[in-house]
Amino acid sequence: MPSETLEGIVLRVANYREHDRMLTLLTPGKGRVDLLSRGCRRPKSCLMSASESFVQGEFVAYRNQDRYTLTSCNISESFYPVRLNAYRMTCGAYMLQLALAAAHPEQEADALYGLLTDCLHRLCYETDKNPLMTVNSFLLLFAADNGYRPRLNHCVHCQKEIAPKQGAMFDIIEGGICCRNCAKGALMRLSASQLQWMRDTLKNGLDVPAVSEDKTLFEVLRRYVESRLETTIKSSKFLP
Numbered sequence: 001m002p003s004e005t006l007e008g009i010v011l012r013v014a015n016y017r018e019h020d021r022m023l024t025l026l027t028p029g030k031g032r033v034d035l036l037s038r039g040c041r042r043p044k045s046c047l048m049s050a051s052e053s054f055v056q057g058e059f060v061a062y063r064n065q066d067r068y069t070l071t072s073c074n075i076s077e078s079f080y081p082v083r084l085n086a087y088r089m090t091c092g093a094y095m096l097q098l099a100l101a102a103a104h105p106e107q108e109a110d111a112l113y114g115l116l117t118d119c120l121h122r123l124c125y126e127t128d129k130n131p132l133m134t135v136n137s138f139l140l141l142f143a144a145d146n147g148y149r150p151r152l153n154h155c156v157h158c159q160k161e162i163a164p165k166q167g168a169m170f171d172i173i174e175g176g177i178c179c180r181n182c183a184k185g186a187l188m189r190l191s192a193s194q195l196q197w198m199r200d201t202l203k204n205g206l207d208v209p210a211v212s213e214d215k216t217l218f219e220v221l222r223r224y225v226e227s228r229l230e231t232t233i234k235s236s237k238f239l240p
């Protein structure tokens with residue numbers, strides 16, 4: 001049977017039969033891939049350490065039509081330190097679940113894969129960084145990557161420019177800020193510094209300095225992204 005090597009991160013595991021587990025991977029080239037890890041829950045199985053959420057590496061699997069069965073894995077990163085802190089673990093699990101909600105089989109996911117890898121590294125090894133701000137960056141860049149980059153310079157209704165030093169109301173349905181005259185419906189307040197952080201992050205990526213109002217920012221971004229995904233992600237109940 002043909003064998004394939006898939007670079008990926010384990011987004012989800014589900015126990016199956018007595019000793020097996022189904023793994024769902026995010027791969028850059030093929031998007032979401034489900035594979036069977038046969039016997040991985042037997043003591044001494046060489047597949048045990050690869051069959052856990054967060055594990056990143058090269059997964060070797062044989063393919064029978066569209067079903068993959070894992071034969072070996074060369075682990076490059078297990079993001080182990082994430083497991084040592086319950087809050088960081090929740091943040092990490094939330095990002096995995098968002099990636100799972102957005103990834104599709106046979107659909108390239110290069111940008112999402114890169115973003116997830118960078119954010120997990122930050123969560124795991126840059127412990128001076130606020131974990132919730134890493135999640136906020138992930139949510140915002142994830143939205144942009146999925147085609148719903150929020151509009152942050154002009155009112156989404158009347159197109160009036162909003163002065164850069166002002167805060168504004170964010171319209172969850174329309175996906176952007178709105179001016180005072182157009183404010184109605186599902187709105188959430190963004191301060192001037194939160195708005196500037198969002199503009200800077202969309203432009204420069206993950207290295208923008210954190211804002212202090214991280215929790216209200218999370219609430220806006222979470223509601224926006226989850227409404228676009230048309231789902232509620234379980235682990236967000238434990239955040240912020």
Ligand SMILES: [Zn+2]
Binds near residue numbers: 155157
């Ligand atoms: Zn307006």
